[in-house]
């Protein structure tokens with residue numbers, strides 16, 4: 453693992469707070485952004501010293517529009533763009549705004565609260581908080597629907613391979629694409645299904661979390677459609693949340709990936725279906741209320757966010773792979789020919 457990466461690869465602990473902020477119009481934001489970058493580094497260093505076993509960290513992602521407004525480095529990370537909605541015949545993955553995303557983990561709620569509070573003090577004069585979701589570990593790592601969530605995630609060294617940009621984009625090596633969606637579940641309808649039908653929604657057994665064999669797994673089950681191949685994985689860090697006063701029980705879906713195109717393939721199969729129309733049955737009980745793509749730069753980037761253009765030698769020399777790690781060949785290209793993706 454690149455030691456320069458933000459803590460995107462950690463396993464989720466017991467609690468997390470997810471925050472989406474949007475910069476206000478007509479205010480200067482660059483100084484505040486530099487201070488926020490410094491604070492993120494400070495919060496992580498401090499948590500590591502104070503609570504070495506506390507699973508506490510804060511990861512910051514930056515959205516496309518914020519990247520442009522802040523005049524951060526060019527060319528942009530090659531897949532950083534405003535998320536385009538994915539529309540199937542019945543369900544839609546919506547696109548919602550967001551300039552900065554914070555993923556704050558901690559086994560103790562207190563550290564999550566303190567980090568959130570410190571960040572908010574800097575953010576409030578220049579930005580509005582659009583989303584705040586408090587996720588928690590539900591029993592033995594289950595989603596609020598009762599099924600264990602995360603089993604097929606990459607483990608060990610594979611987490612860095614699938615979660616962090618490698619040599620294919622040298623200017624942003626160690627960075628990661630972050631895609632988030634806040635889902636609300638129709639728990640009443642899901643819980644009314646007989647156990648066998650619930651298991652068919654996921655393609656796994658509920659109690660023991662065992663995957664169905666291919667001959668009996670329904671083709672519209674979540675595990676059939678979200679799986680886009682053994683060489684195309686993402687690092688998922690979902691947590692459930694629940695609020696009785698608003699009757700909102702949900703899943704905060706959060707994925708870190710070396711390529712956004714992998715996440716997009718999964719969304720296409722889930723929402724449009726494979727073949728078209730054979731969409732993910734999980735969506736009949738799960739509605740995404742948000743959907744935003746961010747880029748998580750390295751710690752060195754946060755230390756020096758105003759560094760300006762990417763060094764010429766990086767853009768000029770580097771032969772690169774395409775973003776599709778599944779391809780049999782590496783599809784050598786050259787960053788010189790890349791555009792700014794604006």
Ligand code: HEM
Nearest residue numbers: 595599600601602603604605635675678679703718719738
């Ligand atoms: C409604 C929100 C979601 C819930 C509650 C959910 C829950 C689950 C559960 C319980 C599993 C099976 C165990 C596991 O391997 O983790 C799973 C697998 C998986 N999910 Fe989701 N998921 C959600 C949304 C998504 C989305 C939006 C994506 C991708 C964009 C995704 C990608 C995957 C992948 C890649 C797997 C592993 C499939 C395999 O290889 O078997 N999930 N999910």
